[in-house]
Amino acid sequence: MKIDLSDKTALVTGSTVGIGYAIALGLARTGATVVVNGRKQEAVDKAVKAIEDAVPGARVTGVPADLGTGEGAAALVAAVPAPDILVNNVGIFGPKDFFEVPDEEWARFFEVNVMSGVRLSRAYALGMAERGWGRILFIASESALNIPVEMIHYGFTKTAQLAVSRGLAKRLAGTGVTVNAILPGPTLSEGVADMLKDEIARTGQSLEEAGAAFVKAHRPSSIIQRAASVEEVANMAVYVCSKEASATTGSALRVDGGLVDTIA
Template identity: 55%
Template sequence: MHIVLKGRKAVVTGSTAGIGRAIAEGLARAGASVVINGRSEERVATALREIKALFPETEFAGIVADLSTLEGAATLVAEAPDADILVNNVGTARPKSFFDLVDEDWLDLFQLNVMSGVRAARHYVPKMIGRGWGRVVFISSESGLAIPKEMIDYGMTKTAQLAISRGLAEAVGGTGVTVNSVIPGPTNSEILSNWMKATAQSQGITQQEAEQDFLRTMRPTTLLNRFTSTEEVANMVLYVCSEQASGTTGAALRVDGGVLRSIG
């Protein structure tokens, strides 16, 4: 399958590293112009420099904005007022006991992981409908279906993304705009990779051993028996953003390494 997105403009939130960066590179490789987003000038500038070196013929823009805030959302849409493709990737996780979580923890995570996508979709989707073509993708997680006891707040936000994605797909049915979510499993993203590095150092083991320990104790249902790469997740996103995926909408597509045991 040859995916071509030349002439399409994509906005990928939280795309200076990890899954978001891999998605931005995949879209650029397919010919789309891409807006990179991050919360610091340094990270955005570094990502832009590196990705432009890989794809010198592609148009890129960088937007510094904290999308957990109304002000950040306003900055994003002011600097990138239109998009054919929206990938709501930005998010984080902070392992913490349920009983240690305070109200601010819940609300802050909800603002970043959930409301960032709500605000972006609210702006970009009506214009997609007007053109009769658009792609919206929410990057959820297997934690949204198998809630981890050490990150209940994170699991809650990822379940919310699945609900919003499906509901929005219903709302735009028949318009030429598709809305889907992608469900990664344990992935060598920046956040999880850094966690595994820190765990390995504290225990005096290799990162690969730390990852295997994590899978064995925290995700024992894995069929892949390794972390997925950010590129493997990006490949699924690239497909649902393509012309070839015009018949796929309202779906939750897994790149979870078989962690989730249910068929549907």
């Protein structure tokens, strides 16, 4: 299968590092015009340059905007008024006991992880429908189904993303716009590397080894028994954004290494 998105524009939020960057890079390789987003101009410029270096002739631009606020979302919409593909990837996470998470932290996680995608989908979906084609993708998590006891506030936002994704897919029925969610499991992103840095320093393990040890200790139902790479998650995302995925919508697609113990 050769995925060709050379006539499409894709906006990937939170795409200066990690899974978001890998998705932006993958979409650039399909020929899509890619818009990189992050909070800081320096990080955006660095990611744009990296994609240009990796994909000769890539059409890639960048827009800094803090999508944890309505103002930031409005600024991004003003700069990118009509993308064909929207990947709602931006998100935050971090372990903290339920009894230590204040109201402000619950609200911050909800604004960044949920409302960023709500605002952008609301701004772009009807235009996609009028044009008869579009792809909206939410990067959720296996934590949406397997709520982590150490990150209940995070898991709740990922479950909310599944509700928004499924509901919006039904709202856009018959328009040519698909809406889906991807549920990665533990993935070797920069955020996970930062979470494991103390363990790596203590044991002398590589990131991959520390990731596998974390999975075996904290996600023992994993079938692959390791953390995924960002590229493995991006591969699924690129396919879901493709023209070839036209019959896939309203779905929660797992890239979790078999961690969630269900056949559905």
